[in-house]
Amino acid sequence: MTYDFDHVINRLNTNSLKWDALEERFGAKNILPLWVADMDFRAPDAVIQALHHVAEHGVFGYTVRPDSFYESLIDWFERKHKWKIEKDWMIVSPGVVPALSLLVQAFTEPGDKIVIQSPVYHPFFYVVNQNERELVDNPLVLTDNKYEIDFEDLEEKLSDERCKLFIFCSPHNPVGRVWTKEELRKVGELCRKHNVLILSDEIHCDLIFKGHTHIPFASLSDEFADISITCVAPSKTFNLAGLQSSAVIIPNEKLRKQYKDALRIEDGDMLNPFAIAAFEAAYTEGEQWLDELMDYLEKNLHYLTTFFQNEIPQVTVIQPEGTYLIWVDFRKLGLTEKGLEELLISKGEVAVNQGYIFGKTGEGFVRINIACPQSTLKEGLKRIKKAIQSIKDPVSD
Ligand SMILES: Cc1ncc(COP(=O)(O)O)c(C=O)c1O
Known part of the structure; x- marks a missing residue:
């Protein structure tokens, strides 16, 4: 291991949404954040060096992107x-x-229907509703602790x-599914059949x-790439x-032109000089960091799963196939969603994402971010246990 993911970094007073907006978001200051999708880890060294380089130059004018910027992403995705x-x-x-x-503005008109699959990353609802398009849900189905696509319902909606x-x-955020080739093929065939862009x-x-x-x-076929x-x-x-x-x-x-036209601003695709440098350094030199990160997350996932199995067996972890956001089923506790939220904040002093923000199908679930040093995760889980023990029918020790 080159990187020390156990190292605890103090992120307070760093303008961090995760750590510095707790009072505003959760109404409580001294609570432990296991919410929002960012990690409590330093970025790969190469990224930090690239950012130093930009900072030291000291001139932060308008930017262009070199070929090496594009190549970094092209090589990464190919490899x-x-x-x-x-x-x-x-x-x-x-x-x-x-x-x-x-993209919603570019490819749809007000009143058009847009399909999403709840429970899902909450801004999907927002970008559809705020743009006055009609949201159509094809809810994922939970069978044997695994979420699946209801293809019959999807076809009806499409x-x-x-x-x-x-x-x-x-x-999929938050249910952690990594879709298989068969599932992707079925999705693609249905979208093609019904002329729906994906x-x-x-x-x-x-x-x-x-x-x-x-x-x-x-990547599955030229026909899928086309839509x-x-x-x-x-x-x-x-x-x-x-x-x-x-x-x-x-x-x-044709679609690319349609999107570019919708941007409606000349040079509208500019990135800031720090973003360009970090993007390229990460995709070019970040692979070892990522490999070590995944090993670390695997250990955190194991810790969390075992913790719930042994300490709070009424709570079920939906085993993720990807992402560091773990979808956990608290429904057996029989609390209302507001009751669960209040309990975790006031009695547990821990901030997680409540499932209901991901749609009605998320009620009774909680999303826990495990991308933190294991000591932080342990503390968070201890707090969750304390909160649950405080209710009238406490779990046994
Ligand atoms: C599915 C998904 N899309 C987009 C984002 C956020 O993207 P960005 O920060 O680039 O706007 C997130 C963050 O959690 C996400 O989970």
């Missing part, structure tokens, strides 16, 4: 995901979420002629646990979310 991306297909964006909103777009989360948010594509493989939807818009970024993979850099990949030339 890690067997997907050959062409430079022309890439349009950069500061964040995936702003891109999602613009076949509506007002349905124009499917926002697909692959791998917006595949693959921001978590590099955070994959052993035994699973992420397959970029667009695809894929969002990727180094931000989750290398913990660079605050630097804001991502890429929208659109292989179909």
Whole structure:
């Protein structure tokens, strides 16, 4: 191990959303944050060095992107995901979420229907509703502690002629599924059959646990690539979310033009100089860091799973295949969603994401971020146990 993921870094007073916005978001100051999708780890050394280099230069004017910037992403996806991306297909964006909103505007009209699969990353609801499109849910189905796609229902939803777009989360946040080739094929065939574009948010594509493989939807066939818009970024993979850099990949030339036209700003795809440097350094030199990170997350996942099995058996961990966001089922405790939230904050002094923010199907679940030193995770789980023991029918020790 080159990197010390056990090392606890004090993130308080660093303008961190995760650590410094607790009072605003949870109404309590001294609580332990295991929410929001960023990690309590330092980025790879190469990224930090690249940022030093930019800072030391001291001139932060408008930017262009060198070929090496594009090559870093192209090489990464070819090597890690067997997907050959062409430079022309890439349009950069500061964040995936702003891109999602613009993509909705570019490819649909007000009143059009857009399919999502709840429980799902909550901004998907927002980008559809705020843009006055109609949200159509194809809820994922939980069978034997694993979420599956209800393809019959999906086909029914996609076949509506007002349905124009499917926002697909692959791998899926929060349920942790890494979709198989068969599942992706079925999704693609249905979208093709019913002329629905697929917006595949693959921001978590590099955070994959052993035994699973992420397959970029667009890599499966030219026909699928033709109806695809894929969002990727180094931000989750290398913990660079605050630097804001991502890429929208659109292989179909006509669709690409449609998106570029919708951006409606000349040079609208500029990134800041720190984002450019970090993006390139991460994709070029971050692989070893990522390998070590995944080993560490695997250990944290094992710790969390064993903890719940042994200490709070009424609570079930949905085993993730990818991402560091763990979807945990608290429904057997019989609490209302507000009751569970209040309990964890006031009695546990721990901040997690409540399942209901991911849609109605998320009620009674909690999303726990395990991308932290194991000592932090242990403390968080101890607090969750304390909160649960404080209710009238406490679990036995
Ligand atoms: C599925 C998904 N898409 C997008 C984002 C955020 O992307 P960005 O920070 O680039 O806007 C997240 C963050 O958790 C996410 O889980």
